[in-house]
């Protein structure tokens with residue numbers, strides 16, 4: 027719909043017939059087979075893409091997913107798994123008439139072992155809901171994203187979601203201990219991978235293959251997750267810095283001095299702050315307007331200890347000139363305000379019009395350079411080029427906006443930007459994935475042997491190529 031590059035429908039796929047709908051109604055019940063009012067399932071969060079899916083299925087259990095996939099395999103019907111539909115690479119919606127398989131109703135099983143901190147949970151739980159349920163036992167989910175009120179844990183696994191606390195708790199690969207996965211094969215095989223155990227070296231840990239597989243290898247229906255103790259003492263501060271070199275030095279100092287209590291280190295450049303102010307009215311809590319603002323958070327269990335450590339660190343940063351400005355949150359309300367500024371970066375951009383969204387990893391020595399290069403290259407032809415993100419993990423969100431989609435601008439940004447990133451030792455997708463958006467560039471910076479392995483894995487798990495076609499992994 028936006029003019030972004032698009033594929034053609036695979037000729038060997040079947041088309042949904044009345045007999046298929048009857049089969050689905052037998053498996054999951056008439057109420058959960060939807061063929062009308064399904065527009066929202068066909069539109070991605072960004073509004074870049076619009077699918078023409080004609081049918082949405084809402085199964086309530088792993089067995090129902092298995093029966094659906096068995097039938098789809100027999101009939102070569104293509105299927106798109108969909109969770110919260112908050113993905114940012116156009117991967118969670120149909121391209122043509124693929125069936126949407128929504129995981130929303132698979133949200134009954136929730137079993138926490140409070141002594142080990144291992145949670146076994148159905149894939150259809152909303153991330154924030156899991157977090158709230160865990161609070162009663164003094165735990166929390168070890169990931170936090172701006173989309174937490176809508177995304178589902180199965181979607182987080184399928185995208186290998188990162189977020190604002192990866193720096194402290196590690197990626198989904200660190201915390202997912204096992205998965206139940208349904209395959210799109212002749213029998214709709216149900217794999218029970220890994221265990222509800224922190225340690226288990228009795229197999230090849232195959233669940234990791236499905237983490238970040240973007241719904242193209244199997245459907246995740248249950249997750250075994252290591253959850254984190256909920257901190258009782260959390261502190262946040264905003265610091266202003268005059269150069270990106272100082273941001274790098276500050277990160278190094280925070281890792282050394284704050285050490286085990288450091289839980290977040292997020293960047294907002296001056297253009298991001300301007301965008302948030304112009305488009306939402308929210309002003310920075312800093313009194314100055316420095317080129318870079320860093321949001322630092324600490325989490326621990328002893329407020330006196332953490333406060334002393336944090337304040338000493340912040341004082342030192344001001345005294346030695348690393349930071350030119352700083353403000354500590356004096357209350358939870360103030361801390362929430364700092365986080366709102368950070369989360370609003372994504373939402374504030376929507377007001378500009380069309381967004382060329384980029385989620386890249388770069389070695390810190392090159393981290394900010396590409397933002398400057400793009401500003402120079404695109405000049406007045408764009409509304410803005412802004413950079414924010416998880417600088418503590420080397421992850422930059424560079425967003426470029428224009429009033430509406432322009433093919434000419436697209437061609438000036440891509441492949442230039444992604445080639446620059448690959449040539450500087452970076453990744454063209456740090457955490458959002460490849461999906462449909464980045465498929466034309468997925469080979470950049472990758473060895474052909476790795477791309478071939480992806481293709482072989484796709485064929486192994488999805489022999490007819492019916493699961494989430496036209497995206498990241500090619501059909502064989």
Ligand code: FAD
Nearest residue numbers: 109110111112113117172178180181182184188189241246
């Ligand atoms: P969906 O968007 O529904 O699906 C995403 C992909 O996973 C699709 O390919 C889909 O087919 C597949 N899929 C979904 N469920 C399953 C399943 N059960 N089994 C197999 N495949 C499945 N991402 C980050 O990494 N870090 C962030 O900080 C972050 N912040 C965000 C902030 C905002 C405001 C928004 C809108 C998005 C943000 N995202 C972020 C992107 C997005 O929220 C994540 O990618 C999230 O993990 C997607 O989860 P979802 O439930 O919405 O999945």
Ligand code: 2HG
Nearest residue numbers: 172372383384415423425
């Ligand atoms: C974030 O970190 C999300 O806020 C979204 O990953 C990034 O808006 C973006 O580009």
Ligand code: ZN
Nearest residue numbers: 189415423457
């Ligand atoms: Zn992010």
